[in-house]
Amino acid sequence: MTKPTRKHLDVIYLYSTFYSALQRAFVQEKHRYVFFLLCVVALFALSWWLKPLLQLPPAFPPQHLNLSEKNPNPFYLVADIAAMPTKAVHAISVIAQDDNDLMAFWYGGTKEAKPDVALYQAHYLAEQNRWQTPQNIMDRFQVTKDTGRMTILIGNATAIKMQQRILLFFVSVGAGGWAASSLNVTYSDDQGQSWSKVQRLISSPFLNISTLVRNPPIRINDNLIAIPAYHESLNEYSEILWLNANGQLINKTRVLSGMHAIQPVIFSRDNHITVLHRSMDLELPQVIARSSETMMQNWNNVEVLDLPNSDSAMAGLELANGQWLLAYNHAHELRQRMDLAISSGPHSNWSEPLNIEHNSEQNFAYPVLIQTTDGLIHLFYTVDRTHFRHIRFNQTWLEENLP
Secondary structure, three states, X not given: OOOOOHHXXXXXXXXXXXXXXXXXXXXOOOOHHHHHHXXXXXXXXXXXXXOOOOOOOOOOOOOOOOOOOOOOOOOEEEEEEOOOOOOEEEEEEEEEOHHHOEEEEEEEEOOOOOOOOEEEEEEEEOOOOXXXXXXXXXEHHHHHHHHOOOOOEEEEEEEEEEOOEEEEEEEEXXXXXXXXXXXXXXXXXXXXXXXXXXXXXXXXXXXOOOOEEOOOOEEEEOOEEEEEEEEOOXXXXXXXXXXXXXXXXXXXXXXXXXXXXXEEEEEEEOOEEEEEEEEOOOOOOXXXXXXXXXXXXXXXXOEEEEEEOOOOOOEEEEOOOOOEEEEEOOOOOOOOEEEEEEEOOOOOOOOOOEEEEEOOOOOEEXXXXXXXXXXXXXXXXXXXXOEEEEEEEOHHHHHHHOO
């Protein structure tokens, strides 16, 4: 990875200082608005002209797990994280800890986008097969205090573990709705017992708004993280944010725009990367894909896959055996079922759906997939926005039950 040049650093400085200058303009003479508008145009033009700040590594490293053991017998177990401290919960994110323990993060309150929404965490103890009591770790008042900016809402969170540090990224809103959101980061060096001061990431040159996250980051190497992100202001599109191991933003790559597609899911193998998208276009209720065989320097044409998508989130996972696993709602509308599909990799067809749950009286949404070193695959999803389902199964069970 090469270091940014002085020219690049100058542009980053302009980005960071522009917002403060614009704020000052609002309390001064109105004729200065024109001057700052011209600055915006100039900055965007300069950014378009500059080369990327980051030269990506020649290939993604293997993501395969070194399994400690493999149970030849099929295993499948359903449980719930049901003891919720709030009326509503949503958008769980899960990371693996030592000894196959797990740590989960989500937001909860009386309802989505309400002022009382806070971030929560809970630990899963694998040996005891139980979840500990959820803990409140962040609310809007703490974000306001740490960042020095008024925060009225907080939402989606996603986490990754880098060495012994847990990085937690989450969305906050200072005014308006999710389209006016910003991205924040906090970290823990003591397994989630305490968290650092929240820092606001500068991820957009225009007022630093409308950057949201949903799916988990991917570790590229010991000092590089790729976070799938998306925007919902004026136009829905997806991109990948590139950060270092300390959670500092280095660069970003636009993936797909103009198709109302958000919440990207990343699959990678060597130089090849495939990104699947949730479709918000009700006239195109299918999973939308785009891929690159040159480490995202050149993107192939957009593909509409033979996988229905009812404007709902998906989860993706590369299994220890190299196969790709997808959790999604196999329906053109509503979210009354949760399904799995599997693929052998790039440009391969996805299998017929393996239905995990179907209930016309319930809503299943925002799945998460993770595999631990004991070989178990963990599937999580929100049930009726009141609690989370936790399903554990192994490769043997998956292979025996796939259509």
